[in-house]
Amino acid sequence: MSMQPVKFYQTGTFTVGNRLLAPEERSVQSNMERTNSLNSGHRACQGCGEALGARYAIDAAMKATNRQLIAANATGCLEVFSTPYPESSWQIPWIHSLFGNTAAVATGIAAAIKVKKAKGQGGQHGDIRVVAQGGDGGTTDIGFGCLSGMFERNDDVLYICYDNEAYMNTGVQRSSATPPAARTATTMPVGEHPGNSFGQGKFVPAIAMAHGIPYVATATVADLRDLEYKVTKAMSFHGARYLHILVPCPLGWGTASHDTIRMARLAKETGLFPVFEAEYGELSSSSPIRHRLPVEEYLRPQKRFAHLFGKSPAYATIARIQGMADKNIRKYGLRFTGGA
Amino acid sequence: MLKQTEGSHAVAEAVALCRPEVICAYPISPQTHIVEGIGEMVKSGELKDCEFINVESEFAAMSVAIGSSATGARTYTATASQGLLFMAEAVFNASGLGLPIVMTVANRAIGSPINIWNDHSDSLSQRDCGWMQLFAETNQEALDLHIQAFKLAEELSLPVMVCMDGFILTHAYERVDMPTQAQVDAFLPPYVPRQVLDPSDPVSIGAMVGPEAFMEVRYLAHAKQMQALERIPELAAEFKAIFGRETGGLTHTYRSEDAETMIVAMGSVLGTIKDTVDEMRDAGVKIGVLGITSYRPFPLKNVREALKNAKRVVVLEKSLAVGKGGIVSSDVRMALSGIQLHGYTVIAGLGGRAITKKSLHALFDKAGRDELEPLTFLDLDWTTVNKQLERERSKRRSGPAAENILRDLGTVASRIA
Numbered sequence: 001m002s003m004q005p006v007k008f009y010q011t012g013t014f015t016v017g018n019r020l021l022a023p024e025e026r027s028v029q030s031n032m033e034r035t036n037s038l039n040s041g042h043r044a045c046q047g048c049g050e051a052l053g054a055r056y057a058i059d060a061a062m063k064a065t066n067r068q069l070i071a072a073n074a075t076g077c078l079e080v081f082s083t084p085y086p087e088s089s090w091q092i093p094w095i096h097s098l099f100g101n102t103a104a105v106a107t108g109i110a111a112a113i114k115v116k117k118a119k120g121q122g123g124q125h126g127d128i129r130v131v132a133q134g135g136d137g138g139t140t141d142i143g144f145g146c147l148s149g150m151f152e153r154n155d156d157v158l159y160i161c162y163d164n165e166a167y168m169n170t171g172v173q174r175s176s177a178t179p180p181a182a183r184t185a186t187t188m189p190v191g192e193h194p195g196n197s198f199g200q201g202k203f204v205p206a207i208a209m210a211h212g213i214p215y216v217a218t219a220t221v222a223d224l225r226d227l228e229y230k231v232t233k234a235m236s237f238h239g240a241r242y243l244h245i246l247v248p249c250p251l252g253w254g255t256a257s258h259d260t261i262r263m264a265r266l267a268k269e270t271g272l273f274p275v276f277e278a279e280y281g282e283l284s285s286s287s288p289i290r291h292r293l294p295v296e297e298y299l300r301p302q303k304r305f306a307h308l309f310g311k312s313p314a315y316a317t318i319a320r321i322q323g324m325a326d327k328n329i330r331k332y333g334l335r336f337t338g339g340a
Numbered sequence: 341m342l343k344q345t346e347g348s349h350a351v352a353e354a355v356a357l358c359r360p361e362v363i364c365a366y367p368i369s370p371q372t373h374i375v376e377g378i379g380e381m382v383k384s385g386e387l388k389d390c391e392f393i394n395v396e397s398e399f400a401a402m403s404v405a406i407g408s409s410a411t412g413a414r415t416y417t418a419t420a421s422q423g424l425l426f427m428a429e430a431v432f433n434a435s436g437l438g439l440p441i442v443m444t445v446a447n448r449a450i451g452s453p454i455n456i457w458n459d460h461s462d463s464l465s466q467r468d469c470g471w472m473q474l475f476a477e478t479n480q481e482a483l484d485l486h487i488q489a490f491k492l493a494e495e496l497s498l499p500v501m502v503c504m505d506g507f508i509l510t511h512a513y514e515r516v517d518m519p520t521q522a523q524v525d526a527f528l529p530p531y532v533p534r535q536v537l538d539p540s541d542p543v544s545i546g547a548m549v550g551p552e553a554f555m556e557v558r559y560l561a562h563a564k565q566m567q568a569l570e571r572i573p574e575l576a577a578e579f580k581a582i583f584g585r586e587t588g589g590l591t592h593t594y595r596s597e598d599a600e601t602m603i604v605a606m607g608s609v610l611g612t613i614k615d616t617v618d619e620m621r622d623a624g625v626k627i628g629v630l631g632i633t634s635y636r637p638f639p640l641k642n643v644r645e646a647l648k649n650a651k652r653v654v655v656l657e658k659s660l661a662v663g664k665g666g667i668v669s670s671d672v673r674m675a676l677s678g679i680q681l682h683g684y685t686v687i688a689g690l691g692g693r694a695i696t697k698k699s700l701h702a703l704f705d706k707a708g709r710d711e712l713e714p715l716t717f718l719d720l721d722w723t724t725v726n727k728q729l730e731r732e733r734s735k736r737r738s739g740p741a742a743e744n745i746l747r748d749l750g751t752v753a754s755r756i757a
Contacts, residue, residue: 108407110407
């Protein structure tokens with residue numbers, strides 16, 4: 001295996017440089033034979049969390065499947081920025097059908113693969129596997145029926161949701177993954193209760209768990225090794241699997257392009273985005289919060305929450321958001337209790 | 341082999357003989373018996389190397405079909421009515437992507453008011469969706485058209501709907517000649533896709549296409565259907581060579597020689613029309629029939645050729661373009677462009693309203709005297725209609741129209757008595 005010499009940079013994170021690791025422990029991305037499944041030259045915005053997440057996720061899935069991978073993609077940013085022909089960035093067999101049917105398209109691909117394999121017409125280099133991918137709108141809203149159907153039938157599909165918490169492709173409108181108080185084009189910071197409403201929305205990883213499928217995990221683009229690990233682990237299961245990745249969107253969140261990873265880390269470290277794994281409907285591991293931070297640290301740099309601060313901060317609203325983080329920490333066991 | 345069987349089951353057996361690889365099923369009357377039949381064959385092992393998937397909606401059914409067809413599997417599904425509308429976005433997508441899926445549409449009315457009985461509103465609502473649409477007159481033809489449909493679809497990389505009248509055909513038990521596996525294998529070669537999701541030769545399918553290429557892509561879809569106009573009659577001839585039956589083709593005429601009045605229709609009502617025409621011919625009336633099998637592509641030339649010498653044309657259709665009149669009649673008028681004759685549109689059989697020989701006799705007699713209105717609703721109950729119109733005139737909050745009419749009519753049982 002040819003390895004790229006990787007210099008060790010102090011990144012201010014708890015990650016360690018690849019050169020300190022044994023070759024087999026090094027990241028997929030550090031390997032010169034990584035597939036660049038989502039190749040450079042696409043049209044994502046600077047600092048796009050989704051492009052970063054997709055590159056790591058699909059390359060890891062390619063490695064895990066010996067490059068025997070087919071992807072189905074929902075309409076959305078990822079589809080649009082990656083495919084204007086003849087500039088497709090996809091180096092893998094890839095299909096986009098519609099906004100709301102990606103999980104079902106993937107089911108069809110998996111069914112065809114199964115029949116072809118039974119007929120001795122399968123992949124020449126091992127079993128062909130399927131990933132489906134979409135944004136939060138294509139997953140938690142319009143594609144939810146097909147997603148639940150795919151889960152319920154336990155079809156052999158890994159579905160990856162890149163969650164940037166709103167419909168960014170159409171101009172930042174609210175989705176069912178938009179957090180309370182967030183400003184979007186359809187939840188403007190005006191009136192008595194500015195921003196998105198409290199008491200709405202859904203957390204699809206928990207709903208995925210309720211289907212009892214083999215594997216559910218969440219991840220963020222702040223911990224890309226964890227993301228690679230979870231994709232690899234997901235590919236070790238057969239049946240329906242769900243990976244929900246928090247991917248900050250500089251455009252929609254009103255954050256600096258260079259702050260994408262910092263925002264993802266803050267989402268995790270405040271407890272607002274719980275990072276965990278579940279197998280067959282039961283929580284199997286949680287990523288602990290090492291430096292617990294108040295939610296203000298996460299909210300303040302984002303223009304979508306700017307109305308909570310300023311001259312007269314919305315203390316009560318911030319407290320409610322803090323309450324959500326506290327609840328996540330209890331519910332998913334995110335408190336760091338020592339150890340490695 | 342001759343057998344007495346239900347239309348749906350005949351289609352299920354025919355589809356199984358086509359060696360489908362992926363079948364998606366979502367229940368909606370009146371197509372349920374078809375997928376039930378195939379599902380049992382898959383589960384029992386009679387139909388091998390086939391995945392049968394119970395999906396959660398028609399939208400998912402067509403979406404699963406898109407995924408499996410794009411991965412190179414011969415794919416089939418069936419639907420009707422609301423189900424066809426629920427999958428509409430994916431229906432357009434499947435044809436736009438050029439995926440040769442075959443789907444039975446067990447024709448049924450579209451609500452509201454909800455109605456499970458037969459008319460052609462469902463598939464005609466999708467007339468411009470890019471699928472080919474073949475209409476079966478009998479159960480034998482429905483069975484045969486499915487076998488032809490796979491070949492047609494796969495040769496052209498375009499999906500095909502085989503439309504058969506819900507209940508009238510799907511639930512009717514009649515004699516059919518069931519082909520052998522050897523016959524079907526001789527007619528239908530294995531599916532070789534033009535495009536396939538394959539890790540050994542990766543392609544992107546379904547990319548964003550801008551104004552620079554969209555027109556060309558759409559034109560090519562049209563060009564393919566124009567090719568189908570050539571191919572459909574050839575396929576019917578190839579079919580006859582192996583199976584020994586005349587089935588399919590673009591159009592069929594019946595007793596049309598020297599006909600002054602031509603009746604145009606699609607589907608099972610052609611049987612009743614032909615019986616009526618037989619009786620009228622016996623009485624010396626110069627009347628004939630044109631049955632349209634291929635509604636998309638629409639065979640303008642054949643229709644023109646069949647109708648150009650008539651004095652009058654009556655298009656009898658089980659569909660309604662609300663605010664205008666006929667759907668099929670518009671296509672027929674286009675075929676007759678520049679030819680002067682009397683053209684009549686008759687809307688009949690909506691929501692399963694029986695089309696009787698008695699009504700057809702009266703209708704065709706009136707047409708023969710050129711006393712027919714340009715647009716006629718066959719056997720419309722004007723008393724009921726006028727009562728509701730009066731109700732709406734006299735009272736602002738007149739209530740829901742359908743329920744008012746049902747209350748006026750009383751129970752169905754009392755009407756039969």
